[in-house]
Amino acid sequence: MHELALMEEVHRIALEAAAAQGGRRIHAVKLRVGRLAGADSAALGFAFEVVMAGGISKGATLELELVPSVCGCAICGENLEPMNVI
Known part of the structure; x- marks a missing residue:
């Protein structure tokens, strides 16, 4: 379950940002995740609750935004969203 490892890193970054700004x-x-990232939204939410359970992050909410993946053609320069992964 790599979502837990992802959220542990998000937690570390959030703690660093809070400390740098004198936050208590x-x-x-707020987290933007690409649709092709291979991360499950529900698992991310669960992992978030686990890692944010104590300290200054207790009770924090997760604002998760799924964003489309964009591929660009090196020949014509057109950008498009892939419909599926091979």
């Missing part, structure tokens, strides 16, 4: 509490984390 983390209220929310």
